[in-house]
Amino acid sequence: MTQVILFNLLNGLIVGAFYALMALGLSLILNLSGVINFAHGGFLALGAYLAYSLMPTIGFWGALLLAPILTAFLGLAVERLLIRRLYGRDPLYSLLLTFGLAFIFQDGLRYVWGAQSVPYQIPGWLASPLSMDYFFLTGYRVFMMIVVALAVAGLFLVLGYTRLGMRIRAGTLDLDTVSVLGVNVRVLRNLNFGLGIYLAGLAGVLAAGMLGLSPTIGDQLIMPSFVAIIVGGLGSLPGTLVGGLLIGVAAGMTTVFFPTATEAVIYVMMALVLIVKPSGLFGDEGRLR
Amino acid sequence: MTFLKNYGVTLLVWVVLLAVPFWFPYVGGYTGLGTRTIVMALAAMSVNFLLGFTGVLSFGHAAYLGLGAYGAGMTIKYLLPSTPLGLLIGVLAGTLGAMAIGAMIVRLRGVYFAMVTIAFGQVFYFIAFRWSSVTGGDDGLTGWKRVPLDLGFTRIDILGNDVAFYYFCLVCLAASAGIMALLLRSPFGRTLLAIRENERRARFLGISVDQHIWLSFVISAAFASLAGVLYAYLDNFVDPRAFHWQQSGEFVIMVVLGGMRSFWGPLIGAAIFEVLQDKLSSFTDNWMSLLGLFFVLVVVFFPRGVLGAFGRKPTP
Incomplete structure (x- = not known):
């Protein structure tokens, strides 16, 4: 039982x-x-497929490094060409636009790489279990956790200590003032979008090694990500981080005791949080309206 | 002349809708597609009640479509084979669901409101998907049929006769549209418009904004679940995709395409969307890309929709 719970x-x-x-x-x-x-799920899947296609030439590590960056560049282009037009309009329009993009992504990926899932090769030494007793603790899982931790640490360092990060944080609070102070807000939003897409691409490359690779890989991750944001708190990045880990663990634990409710439990958590604190665990009340 | 000016559009809409079984087949349609269009139009109109007239964006109305559909299907399959009872229970299920969810999200606004409605829609998707012993799971709820209407003095065969079923749906649409129009003209409806135009000012006037938005949400969801009931009756079938956020997104694009803030806009949007989807999916496998491209083009180049293009400029 301990093993099952730990697993x-x-x-x-x-x-x-x-x-x-x-x-x-x-x-x-x-x-x-x-x-x-x-x-976002489409970008994630694209990152994964790019890594899949690049791997034969530049290897596992090269793909891990390069695929998210290429995805981010596409993100910059999409923001520049399409999403930028909709700033300042009703949020409805950007929602519909990205909704349409998600369709195009999914269908495009299926067209290029096929609807069947393809295997994603990881280095042999990473795939083997670290210990016989805890067979599920493969090197790849530990490696993944380390990469995610590094990426999150990197993100918070960038936001906390670089000029770009400070501008992003300031813009989150009051974009008009940041603009008046002479920051080019168009570039800022563009880079910020690229940064977000880079994280999606990285998640995609890592997920491919664990979940296998199919055009709908992003679909199963996007709804829980929304829930993570709502649970963690509106406007709070540390909150989002905590929210994501929290619902992941909650879903994992539910699998042990009541497997049919694995997906539903995170929505129950969201409902509870909304009843107790509508702005989320670490949320900013001011963002409610 | 004043009568024509005030009611001309409504009159035209009803003449066209009443005559659908007679002219639609000649332009390449079929009665089933016509029925599907008015059912989806009812759902889109319900979304527009909230979006266009209260100023609140729900991106999760598929949840109520699905609740209505499963409510009706399960009533007929497990409880009693009766079309009106299925309708009643379906609408009740959707309305109760909306009451509970509405109470949790009514304090949120704008983009966050939209995001939470999307997420809540998925709960029902997973329940329908996982609880397969009752809902049929991924295969959908099958093994039941809508029942001919028995009015006491006469019997209307809405099961065997497609045209009769079309008129049954049209009656439901007419009743719903009538109620929505009346509500929007009532003091309650005017208050909703006030909230849409300026929530803060409405609040300062002493209007209980949250309660009004909640009620508007519930009313809107009730009509969406009625559309869900008809949606299930149409194919005598319902599967978890009725709950999917893709469906919710389609309602919103219908509203935008037809022109939100105009009463009949969603009907036009639904007609364009359904016919386009029907034609696209019959001649290419990549219709999803084309549909996505269509979304992007509408948003970028045609954000005010068909009717909005003639009306006044909506505020951003």
Whole structure:
């Protein structure tokens, strides 16, 4: 029993780390630009497929490094060409736009790489279990956790200590003032979008090694990411991180005791949080309206 | 002349709708598609009640479509084979669901409100998907049929006769549209418009904004679940995709395409959308991309919709 619980706890943490990585990207874009990026799952899947295609030439490590960056560049282009037009309009329009993009992504990926899922090769030494007693603790899972932790730490360092990060944080609070102070808000939003998409691409490459690769890989992650943002708190990135891990672990634990409710439990958590504190655990009340 | 000016559009809409079984087949449609269009139009109009006239965006109305559909289907399958009873229970299920969810989200606004409605829609999707012993799971709820209407003095065969079923749906649409129009003209409806135009001012006037939004949400969901009932009756079938956020998104694009803030806009949007989807999916496998592209084009180049293009400029 201990083994089962540990197994699902670890599983929950890993899944939660994916939710968090994806939700952090969504949250960055939502907080600064007020755009719910429905196409986030599409970007995630694209990152994974790019890594899959690049791997034979540049290897596992090269793909891990390069695929998210390429995805981020596409993100910059999409923001520049499409999403930028809709700032300042009713959020409804950006929602519908990214919704349409999500369709195009899913269908496009299916067209290029096929609807069947494809295997994603990870280095042999990473795939083997670390210990015989805890067979589920493969090197890849530990490796994934480390990469996610590094990415999150990197994100918070960028936000906390670089000029770009400070501007993003300031813009989240009051974009007009930041603009008046001479910051080019168009560039800021563009880079911020790219940063969010980079995280999606990275999550995609990592997820491919664990979940396998199919055009709908992003779909199963995007709804829980929304829930992570709501549970963690509106406007709070640390909240989003905690929210993602929390719902991941909750889903993992539910699998042990009541497997049919695995998906539903995170929505129950969301309902509870909304009843007790509508702005989320670490949320900013001012963002309610 | 004043009568024509005030009611001309409504009159035209009803003449066209009443005659659908007679002219639609000649332009490449079929009665089933016509029925589907008015059912989806009812759902889109319910979304517009909230979006266009209260100023609140729900991106999760598929939840109530699905609740209505499963409520009706399960009533006929497990409880009693009766079309009106299925309708009643379906609408009741959707309305009760909306009451509970509405109470939790009514304090949120704008983009956050939309996000929470999306997320809540998924709960029902997973329940329908997982609880397969009752709901049929991924295969959908099958093994039941809508029942011919027995009015005492006469019997209307809405099961065997597609045209009769079309008129049954049209009666439901007419009743719903009538009620929505009356509500919007009432003091309650005017208050909703006031909230849409300026929530803060409405609040300062002493209007209980949250309660009004909640009620508007529930009314809107009730009509969406009525559409869900008809949606299930149409194919004698319902599957978890009725709950999916993709469906919710389609309602919103219908509203925008037809022109939100105009009463009949969603009907036009639904007609364009349904016919387009029907044609696209019959000639290409990649219709999803084309549909997505269509979304993008509407948003970028045609944000005010068909009717909005003629009306006054909506405030951003």
